Amino acid sequence: MGTFSAWHWILVAIVVLLLFGRGKISEFMGDAAKGIKAFKKGLAEEDKPETPAAPATTIDHQPAPASAPSAAPATPAQATTPPVAETTPAAAPKVG
Secondary structure, eight states: OOSOOHHHHHHHHHHHHHHHHHHHHHHHHHHHHHHHHHHHHHHHHHHSOOOOOOOOOOOOOOOOOTTSOOOOOOOOOOOOSOOOOOOOOOOOOOOO
16 A cells, blocks of 8 residues: 555546646647757857947037137035034843
8 A cells, every 4th residue: 555556657647638638738848848948048048258249439529619608617505504413323222
């Protein structure tokens, strides 16, 4: 009773075929094979060195015409609020 005989395995195979049918099992095996192929392809692509990217293109800068009036750079406004003092969180009481 402790081991399965060949008749037990044949009965299990018949039940599986009746429940799932030949079509479902073959679809499952085909999907598993596709997954393995995709995994191997991913590993192979990982080993290949990446090709360098195309150099970035730059846009030439054209200076503004000399007749335009140049504006003086704006100075940042001085802060009128006093600086905030840094506070530390209160220490948690120690539980013994």
